[in-house]
Amino acid sequence: MTDYLDYDPSEIDRRAVYRLLTGAVVPRPIGWASTISKEGVTNLAPFSFFTVVCVVPPMISLTIARNPDGSEKHTLKNAKATGEFVFNIVTAPVWEKMVDSANAIPEDESEFDDTGLTPLGSVKVVPPRVGEVPIQFECRVHDVIEFGPHKHPLLVGEVVHFHVDPSCMTDGYIDMEKLDPIGRLNGFGYSRLGEIMHRNFEDGQPR
Numbered sequence: 001m002t003d004y005l006d007y008d009p010s011e012i013d014r015r016a017v018y019r020l021l022t023g024a025v026v027p028r029p030i031g032w033a034s035t036i037s038k039e040g041v042t043n044l045a046p047f048s049f050f051t052v053v054c055v056v057p058p059m060i061s062l063t064i065a066r067n068p069d070g071s072e073k074h075t076l077k078n079a080k081a082t083g084e085f086v087f088n089i090v091t092a093p094v095w096e097k098m099v100d101s102a103n104a105i106p107e108d109e110s111e112f113d114d115t116g117l118t119p120l121g122s123v124k125v126v127p128p129r130v131g132e133v134p135i136q137f138e139c140r141v142h143d144v145i146e147f148g149p150h151k152h153p154l155l156v157g158e159v160v161h162f163h164v165d166p167s168c169m170t171d172g173y174i175d176m177e178k179l180d181p182i183g184r185l186n187g188f189g190y191s192r193l194g195e196i197m198h199r200n201f202e203d204g205q206p207r
């Protein structure tokens with residue numbers, strides 16, 4: 001019988017809890033949220049606490065921690081103010097720019113200018129897409145739910161438009177090799193896909 005290490009989250013500090021969560025929930029997909037402020041300044045920031053919430057209608061969620069002083073990150077502030085954001089799937093060719101774009105910059109400056117990434121016009125929402133990635137979700141804010149004593153916000157968005165570059169598709173499916181997504185591990189670690197395994201069933205339907 002293995003001797004596990006046991007932790008009661010109420011008895012360890014929040015950094016230790018963060019280390020357990022981000023070390024165990026891996027690899028996490030990464031997307032760039034692009035938003036625009038009421039004043040018209042575009043904003044870009046990466047998020048890895050991201051997942052699918054619902055298929056009909058399509059919904060995704062991002063967990064956007066508060067700044068240490070309790071204020072809201074620009075992404076959340078803009079998404080709440082305008083009701084819109086775009087989620088751009090981060091791929092290997094741009095992963096270093098993605099990391100650099102997480103540096104905090106003043107609200108009246110845009111990470112699009114800092115990184116040199118291309119803002120592409122969206123179809124149904126105002127925030128631009130990131131032109132260098134092959135998949136973008138245009139989203140309208142569905143809800144912001146706050147958890148725990150620090151009112152930790154979860155942003156839920158309905159995807160109102162999908163953009164997929166055909167060069168990352170094969171036979172109508174998004175092709176993992178062509179997509180070349182990036183995952184966040186713990187600490188400063190990131191990963192690309194390793195070996196891809198397939199397990200086929202007689203009815204041909206994936207489980």
Ligand SMILES: Cc1cc2nc3c(=O)[nH]c(=O)nc-3n(C[C@H](O)[C@H](O)[C@H](O)COP(=O)(O)O)c2cc1C
Pocket residue numbers: 030043044045046047048049050063064065066072073074075076098099101102103104105184
């Ligand atoms: C790979 C990566 C993933 C990140 N994931 C999250 C996340 O899920 N939630 C979060 O609050 N911050 C996350 N961050 C930090 C934000 O990107 C960072 O705080 C950013 O400056 C917020 O920008 P904003 O104030 O313009 O919204 C992540 C950073 C990196 C590099």
